Amino acid sequence: MMGIFALEAGALLAALRGGEVSAAAVMAATLDRIAARNPAINAIVSLLDRDTLMAAAARADAVPVADRGALHGLPMAVKDLVATAGIRSTMGSPLYADHIPDRDDLLAARLRGAGAILIGKTNVPEFGLGSQSFNPVFGATRNPYDPTRTAGGSSGGAAAALAAGMLWLADGSDMMGSLRNPAGWNNAYSLRPSWGVVPAEPSGEMFLHALSTDGPMARCPADLALLLGVLAGPDPRMPHTRPLPPAPLAADVTGRRIGWLADWGGAWPMEDGILETCAAALESFAALGCTVEELAPPFSHDALWESWTVLRQFAVAGRLGAADDDPATRGALKPEAIWEIEAGRRLSAADIQSASLIRSDWYRCLAGLAERHDALALPTAQVWPFDIDTRWPDRVAGVAMDTYHRWMEVVIPVSLAGAPAVTVPAGFGAAGLPIGLQLFASRGGDMGLLQLAEAYHRATGWPQRRPPAFASAP
Template sequence: MDEVLGLTLAELTERLAARALSASEVMAAVLDRIAAVNGQVNAIVSLRDHDALMAEAAEVDAGPWRGPLHGVPMAVKDLVAVKGIRSTWGSPMFADYVPAADEVLAARLRAAGAILIGKTNVPEFGLGSHSYNPIFGVTRNPYDLSRAAGGSSGGAGAALACGMGWVADGSDMMGSLRNPAGWNNVYGHRPTVGLVPGDGQGDLFLHPLSTLGPMARNPRDLAALLEVLAGPEPGQPGGAPFVAGKLSGDIAGKRIGWLGDWGGAWPTERGILDLCRKALAVYEDLGCTVVDLAPPFPSDKLWDSWTTLRSWAVAGGQAAAWADPAKREMMKPAMVWEIERGMALSNEQIRQASAVRSDWFRAAARMFASVDAVAMPTAQVWPFPADWDWPKDIEGTAMDTYHRWMECVVPVSLIGLPCTAMPAGFGAGGLPMGVQLAGPRGSDGALLQLAAAYHDATRWPETRPPKL
C-alpha cells in the first residue's frame, strides 16, 4: 500500500499541518487506491468526479488550516444525507436523490476540514448485517472476496481495510459499527447513546436504539474522529463533548469479564470463541485480570425486548412509506417484516419490552460493579458467502429471523452502552473476527484506552488483505 495511505490519521494531519504533504497529494493517493481496488470490493459508491475532487484539494492547499480533518478525504456512510452527493440509503426509493443540505454528521466532517468524496455502501435502510442493495450490489470482504463484509457499515469497514481512507463514519443499531469492524480487521466504536447527535429529523425521544460513531485502523484515530462527531447540537437533546486525549497510561489492574456465548445461549460457529478468548489473553499479559462471567440476565428476555423495540422503531420511521403500495413494492422482505410486526404491537407489549430493558440496565450496573469492561465476539458466524442474504442456521440451529445470528450485539444496543470492536485475529480459514469490549455508560474514553493498549500489543490491522 502507498506510504501515504499507511500513515495514521495523526501522522497524516501532522504532515499536512507542516506542509510536508499537500491535500492534493493525499487526494491523488486515495483516488489511485480506489481506482485500483474498489472495483473488487465495491466499498465506495457515488464517488465524485476525479477532477472536481482534485480541484477541491487544491483549494484546501491554497487556504488556511481548516481543522482536525484538514484535507482528509472521507466517504460518508450512505445512510447520511450529504449535500451534492447522491444519497440513497440503499433503497430504490432514493436511487437518484441528491440532498440540498448536509445532515449534522456530514456538516461536522466538513467543518473539521474533511473533503467528502462519496459514500460507503450499506444494506437497504441499514437493515441486516450484510451490505448489499439493489442499487449498488454487494460489498465484498477484502480478505476473501467471496465473503461478506458485514453491515450496515460494511462499505466503511472494507474501505478502511483496503486503505481507501484513514477513518470512516458508521452507525450502530444492531452491531453495525461492530460486526463490520470485526470482519474487516479494523476498529469500530459504538459511543454511549447521547454522545453523538443524530440527524435531528422526526421524533427525538422515543427510539434511542441507534447511534452514529467512528471506525478506523487504530484506536487513537477512532478517538480523534469521535471528538469531531461528538458534542451538543442545537435543537437536539443528544450530544455531549468528548476529548480524545492521548489514550496512554497503565491499564494494569483492570478487570475484564468474558461473557462468550452467554452461557451457551447464542449458537456460535466453531473457532470464534476460542479466538476471541485468546485475544483477551493479551490483556492478561498487560497486567489485567480476565474473568469468566455467568450470564447476568436471561437471553430470551433480552431478545424479546430488543426485537419488540426494534420493530416498533422501524415501523415508526417507515410506516408512511409502507402505506404507499408503490414504495412497499420496493422494500426488501426484512423491512416489510419489521414494519408490519411493529405496527401490530400493542401498548402493553411495548411497555413490557421497556420494563425488561430497565431491568437489564439495573442488572448491568451490578455487573459493572465487579469488572471494568465485558467482552463478547462481534458476531456469531465467520464472514459468510457474499451471495447469501443471511445465515439460515448456525451449527445446526435454525435462525428464526434475518438478524438472529447477531444476537451477541443486543446486550449493548438495548441499553445504549459504549462498546469498542477490536480485531481478534484470523481463523483457520484466514477470515477475520473481532471481539467487542463494552463498559458502563460514559466509559468511552476508558474503553478506547484499553483498546489502544491492545492495539499497541497486537497491531492486527497491519496484516493487510493479501490479494489487495
C-alpha cells in the first residue's frame, strides 16, 4: 500500500472510484504512516481513534459509486481554526482545549459533503496569530525538512503533513500569509483565492474587514484545483461571494507577463539567498515563454503597512475582545493577541477610514498593474525557516523588527487587496531548506495563476524532493 503515497490526490481518488483500492485500505495505510511520522513533527492533532476511522472507511466503501462525491474516501485533517462536529476543535487556545463542537463549520461541511473522511485537525498558532505554529495545547509543529526549524503558520500543521506524506490534500486559511508562508517553507503549493471565491463561515460580522480567506494546499496544482472545486461556491448567507470562472488547468503560458517585485525596491529586508532562489524560479517561467521583468515599487510600502496594521488590529479586537474583557479568560491569551486587541481598541473611526482609503488606493493600483502584467511575483517570506524555539524573528538581515509580525511584511500587498495568490516551490537554500514564490493577480485571476503554476510544476517537479528524514521510510 505504500505506493498510494506517491499518487496525487486526483489519481488516488480515481483509484478509489475504480475499485482499484478501498477506502479501508487507504485509511489503514494513512493511520500507519501518521503513527510513524507525526511524532517527529507534530503536524496532526486531535486524531480520532483507529476503530472509529476504520468504521467510517468501511461505510465509505459501501456507498454506491454513483452516489460518491469528489473526495469520497479520502482521509483529511482540517485546520484547527475550523469547527468540526465530533472532533476536538481548539484554535490552539487553552480556552477551547476540550471543545468538541456538535456542528461543522461551512468548510468542514463541504469537505464531508464531498465524501472526505475527517480524521483530526492540523496544528496552528493560538487563534491563528503568527507564522509559527506553536500553542500551549499541542506545542510546536516542526519542519519535515529540518525538525529543528519551524513549519511556519498559521497553516503550519497542514503544510508539514503534506510535506511528510501523511495527507494528500489540506485546507488552510490566509490572513497574513498563512497559506503562503507554510507552503513555501514546506515545498508545497497553495492558493489564496480571490476574496469571495471560498465563502467564510457565515457567522458574526460579515461586511467590514474581510482580510482573510480559506483555500487549498497540496503537492501539485491539479490537486489545488480539485480541492478548490469543493471549497468554492457562493453561500446565500454570505455577502460578497463571487463565482470561479471555469477554465482548463493545462494551458500554453507563452507570452504571459510576470512582474518581479523582489524586495519592493529594498524596502523589505531579506535573508541571504531568498531573492536569488526566487529569481532562479522565475527563470523557469521565462524558459516556458513567459516575459519576466523586474518592477519598481508601485506603491508606498509605509502606507501599505500603516493600513495593514490598523485594519488587522481592528479585526482582531473585534474577534477576541470579549476574551480580553473577562478576567477569567484574559490570562489565557498570548501577549501578541493582547497587543492586537489593545491597539485595536485605541483606534478611532478616522483611523479606520484612513486605513481603508489606503487599501482602496492600493486595490486600484493593482488593477492598473494587471492591465500590463498577468501576474506579479514576490517571495513567500523574508526569512528561511527559523529555530523551533524562536517565537518570532526580532531581526531580519540585521534590521530590527518592531512587531511580532513585521518579518512577514512581504505578504500584505496580496491580503490588503483580497487578491488571489498561488504559491509555487521556488527551491532550496544553502542549508537545504525550502522557500516559495507567490504569484498574484488582481481579483478574479485565480485560474490564470493556477495555469502558470501547472506549467511550472510540469517543468520543475520540486515537490518530488522529499524531506531527507522521510525520503525512503515507509
